[in-house]
Amino acid sequence: MxxxxxxxxxxxxxxxxxxxxxxxxxxxxxxLNRKLETGKTAVKNCIRSLISVEISGSEATLHAINEKDTLTISLY
Structure with a gap:
């Protein structure tokens, strides 16, 4: 969905x-809001250049413009 x-x-x-x-x-x-305020630089860069998010179970994959900035984070 x-x-x-x-x-x-x-x-x-x-x-x-x-x-x-x-x-x-x-x-x-x-x-995402918490990571923008208190996250490390790599996480902040990923969120600032975010193009899509994929949620699977308790994890979210953050797809950024630069493929090297793409990260997977835990939601819980």
Whole structure:
């Protein structure tokens, strides 16, 4: 399933592989905002250049413009 979120005045597509979509999207928003404030530089760079997110189970893969910046983070 595909849905969209707004992050830093950009619309980002989010691809979900699970049935509990609302909970996963809420956690994703919390984690991304927290990482932007307190995360390491590599994580911040990835989030700033984010082009899509793929959620599978309890992990989110953050796809960035530069393939080297792509990361997988835990939602829980």
């Amino acid at each position: 595909k849905t969209m979120i707004s992050l830093q005045n950009k619309i980002i597509p989010v691809y979900l592989n699970e049935s509990n979509n609302k909970k996963a999207l809420d956690k994703l928003g919390e984690v």
